[in-house]
Amino acid sequence: MAATDTTIEAGTEAEADLGAQYRIVEAVVTRAVRISPSLMRITFGGEQLREGLRSGGRDQSLTIFFPRPGEDIPLVPLEFDEGWYGRWRALPLGRRAIMRSYTVRSQDPVSRELDVDFVLHGEHGSAPSGPAAAWAADAAPGDRVMLLGPALAANRSIAFLPPPDATRIILAADETALPAVGGILEALPAGTPVQAWVEVPDVGDLQQIATAADAEVAWLVRQPGGRPGTAVAEAVRAAMPDVDDLAYVWIAGEAGLVRTLRRHFVRDLGLDRSRVAFTGYWRLGATEEQLRTEREAGAGR
Ligand SMILES: Cc1cc2nc3c(=O)[nH]c(=O)nc-3n(C[C@H](O)[C@H](O)[C@H](O)COP(=O)(O)OP(=O)(O)OC[C@H]3O[C@@H](n4cnc5c(N)ncnc54)[C@H](O)[C@@H]3O)c2cc1C
DSSP states (O other): OOSSOOSOOTTSGGGGGHHHHEEEEEEEEEEEEEEETTEEEEEEEOHHHHHHOOOOOTTOEEEEEEOOTTOSSOBOOOOOSTTHHHHHHHSOTTTBOEEEEEEOOEEOTTTOOEEEEEEOTTSSSSOOOOHHHHHHHHOOTTOEEEEEEESSSSOSOOOOOOOTTOOEEEEEEOGGGHHHHHHHHHHSOTTOEEEEEEEESSGGGOOOOOOSSEEEEEEEEOOTTOOTTHHHHHHHHHHOSSOOTTEEEEEEEEHHHHHHHHHIIIIISOOOGGGEEEEEEEBTTBOHHHHHHHHHHHHHO
């Protein structure tokens, strides 16, 4: 699915400094607000989070562990090192926590509370809901999760890394990557030329994002029953029949959208692959467990 996989994977070359870069902390829901038809903003706080996690901004990702039905707190090995993933896998399947990847939309510099925007898929159209979206839909203050996230603002779970000579930034995203687009636009220096395309399920999901960059954001509202990502992929291809060699492209969202646009920029337009950051955030018809299992099988071949 993603060549630039920014989720935290034990068993990769990042192992050497995993313990220093990441922490597993308990987090408590302090607020749950439906910010738009498809998005629920959950604010996480708590002592361990305040002491332990530091977001680097932009598209900072983290891993959230949700409790199983009937459990209060998710079951996760607490010490994060190179053996962590093996210990997690060794827990009984029906007991170990449900693991999902999300983006830090923002972190309050004083309270250190984190906002995460969850897409409530399954409420619109045909796609089934999953445990993370269902958890977010019902979340209330006091609910607890475990977070595996960055202990240092400089960490490897940020994919948006434009080279210093980038003349223009191009962003393409669906609604799962809208939080990342928000974080990126807020972080960019004044005057940076940006063209962004964001596809959302509902016109009510359009957002005002504060940015000092010189940004043009094109919003695409999916047709009912439309395949996620198709509208944004078509719009970007139509708008960009060529591209500046020094542009930097960042693509995230449903796997088909990511594949189509990466191919467009790298193969069809000849942009150097180091200038195209791409991350599949989900795939239509597959749960995150299925995607992880596929990746592990691929890595073992
Ligand atoms: C680095 C990274 C950052 C991410 N950041 C965010 C974020 O900030 N906000 C966010 O909402 N998501 C984000 N995602 C995507 C999120 O992890 C997936 O959507 C995840 O599958 C949701 O888990 P679930 O338990 O709800 O569904 P799963 O159990 O994983 O999947 C159940 C079914 O729902 C489908 N499905 C999953 N997601 C969607 C969707 N969005 N729309 C329609 N159908 C879907 C699946 O294809 C499957 O058929 C991110 C993913 C990555 C890798």
